[in-house]
Amino acid sequence: MESGHIIEIRGLTKKFGTFTAVDHISFEVGKGEIFGFLGANGAGKTTAMKILCGLSKPTSGEGKVAGFSINGEQEKIKRHIGYMSQKFSLYADLKVWENIRLFGGIYGLKRKVIAERTDAIIQSLGMQDWKDSLVGSIPQGWKQKLAFSIAMIHEPQIVFLDEPTGGVDPETRRKFWEMIYEASDRGITIFVTTHYMDEAEYCDRVSIMVDGQIVAVDSPKVLKEKYAAENMDVVFRTLARGSIRQ
Amino acid sequence: MKEFFKLVGKEFRHIFRDRRTMLIVLVMPVVQIVLFGFAISTDIHQARVDIVGDIQDFQVRKIAERIxxxxxxxxxxxYRSVTSVDDRFRKGKADVAICFEQDFSKKLETENTALIRIIGDGSEPNSAQMIANYAMGIIHEGTRELTPTVEYVYNPMMKSSYNFVPGVMGLILMLICSMMTAISIVREKEKGTMELLLVSPVRPLWIIVSKALPYMTLSAVNLVTILLLSRYVMSVPIRGSLLLIALVSLVFILTSLALGLLISTIASTQRVAMLISGMGLMMPTMIFSGIIFPCESMPVVLQYLSDIIPAKWYIILIKKIMIEGVGMTYIVKELSILLFMVFVLFWTSIKLFRTRL
Known part of the structure; x- marks a missing residue:
């Protein structure tokens, strides 16, 4: 990419009838960056993220994700991104290795590559003992790690994490962020939504969405200075105060 | 394409891993056929007979006594008037009326035959037919010259013979294709795995097809089971072409799949999906398809309502092909209706599926 940005969005708008869920947002994300996408429920986060993932089309505006246009190149975008949902969804009635193999297959990897990566994932997570267990029977923390690894099985350029740490204990959350940093070190861009404001501090840069608009994009440090706040929680509450949708 | 087969494999694995459900699905048609087949009682016990005609007449009295x-x-x-029969049936006071013409004995002597008519209560088609047959046997046995004409009120065509086999076919295919497909799609929505599939490069249409294919296979197995059972255990004839049965069934399976897809777009949880397919599909199918009550004896309004139930048309088609043994030219109307339904349902559900994404 010419600018070194892996995500570039200009004037992205999504309307549902008369309701404008996402209202002319613009931002960019650099390669290897950990980008926090913050906003209260209903602020338009999910809608915007769906467009970035190639799941829906914008009403207007343009942008590129992993070098492909969000207007018309959705299928190509999908090949180059990974996605992990809020519930770290995997198939509970399939075994650990079956889940890995399935998603490898869905992304069109060769049989040999799938076998290699399956071993690699199980090795690096230390899940040898769980390999043949049904995913439904393994603890949440392991499921979360597994889901994250599977989201990266096709070596995507960007991984979208939709509230990846909901419902897990602080220790597991901390370990999970270690995995995120590792991935980021390997050059994978992390696009993460969260409503834990302490997690926002871990991001390189964050954007804050209020009522469909992005009201701030910067590093947590700069934002805290700008709003003279001691932490991101205060920044967020200052910015979200004027929200109409809340 | 390779990605697609991976998905199909995964769907099969879901099914095989859920042993209990699979067992139910495979055994259900057997149980239903056997249950419906044998539960329809073949025993007639002291059916109530009305004699309509001149009981003073010697021959009439003879036959009446024999009965x-x-x-x-x-x-x-x-009693003497046929017009009372209707009233007696409606009040549930008689099961069958045997009517003799005027001057019965005299006619029998001079013309060597006389008119005798058995009127059955067609609202209970199975027993009505049985009763009529028994009565006919008794009359015929005593007086060879007499061949009664049989007629049924409320359901003159007696369309319920062998009713249950086509009925069960409709029910089972509907159940598996609609309910199971709907539930399996909704389950993925509920668990959040649908999102994962949608953000993958596999196209939504293929995701749906991969869901439908295993259930189509299961229904095919069921279809074969039902046909074998009904032919060799229940001795229901298969007079028409098997190929035509397969074709018609395929169309109906597609209709059910489309219905399942439609339900999956409306329902947000598995429970809701189950309720909608149970109440919205199974009940009307049971009631309107003529499995339990013949459509002909329903109020006109309900008869019109029954026209929108796909299973009704499928059951008519199967009856025509299996029992009556007719060919393509005789089923064009029903098949067109079913095809039209497939088209409309698929169009609606795919449109809805896209917008609800």
């Missing part, structure tokens, strides 16, 4: 003496019948009333 009354049989273990199957009880003569409960005698």
């Amino acid at each position: 009354d003496n049989s273990q199957y019948f009880d003569v409960v009333s005698e």
Whole structure:
């Protein structure tokens, strides 16, 4: 990419009838960056993220994700991104290795590559003992790690994490962020939504969405200075105060 | 394409891993056929007979006595006017009326035959037919010259013979294709795995097809089971072409799949999906498809309502092909209706599926 940005969005708008869920947002994300996408429920986060993932089309505006246009190149975008949902969804009635193999297959990897990566994932997570267990029977923390690894099985350029740490204990959350940093070190861009404001501090840069608009994009440090706040929680509450949708 | 087969494999694995559900699905048609087949009682016990005609007439009295003496019948009333039969049936006071023409004995002597008519209560088609057959047997046995004409009120065509086999076919295919497909899609929505599939490069259409294919296979297995059972255990004839049965069934399977897809777009949880397919599909199918009640004896409004139930048309088609043994030219109307339904349902559900994404 010419600018070194892996995500570039200009004037992205999504309307549902008369309701404008996402209202002319613009931002960019650099390669290897950990980008926090913050906003209260209903602020338009999910809608915007769906467009970035190639799941829906914008009403207007343009942008590129992993070098492909969000207007018309959705299928190509999908090949180059990974996605992990809020519930770290995997198939509970399939075994650990079956889940890995399935998603490898869905992304069109060769049989040999799938076998290699399956071993690699199980090795690096230390899940040898769980390999043949049904995913439904393994603890949440392991499921979360597994889901994250599977989201990266096709070596995507960007991984979208939709509230990846909901419902897990602080220790597991901390370990999970270690995995995120590792991935980021390997050059994978992390696009993460969260409503834990302490997690926002871990991001390189964050954007804050209020009522469909992005009201701030910067590093947590700069934002805290700008709003003279001691932490991101205060920044967020200052910015979200004027929200109409809340 | 390779990605697609991976998905199909995964769907099969879901099914095989859920042993209990799979067992139910495979055994259900057997149980239903056997249950419906044998539960329809073949025993007639003291059916109530009305004698309509001149009971003073020697021959009439002779036949009436013979009927009354049989273990199957009880003569409960005698009267002269056929118009009362309807009233008696409606009040549930008689099961069958046997009518003799005027001057019965005299006619029998001079012309060597006389008119005798058995009127059955067609609202209970199975027993009505049985009763009529028994009565006919008794009359014929005593007086060779007599061949009664049989007629049924409320359901003159007696369309319920072998009703249950096509009925069960419709029910099972509907159940598996609609309900199971709907539930399996909704389950993925509920668990959040649908999102994962949607953000993958596999196209949404293929995701749906991969869901439908295993259930189509299961229904095919069921279809074969039902046909074998009904042919060799229940001795229901298969007079028409098997190929035509397969074709018609395929169309119906597609209709059910489309319905399942439609339900999956409306329902947000598995429970809701189950309720909608249970109440919205199974009940009307049971009631309107003529499995339990013949459509002909329903109020006109309900008959019109039954026209929108796909299973009704499928059951008619199967009856025509299996029992009547007709070919393509005779089923064009019903098949067109079913095809039209497939088209409309698929169009609606795919449109809805896209917008709800």
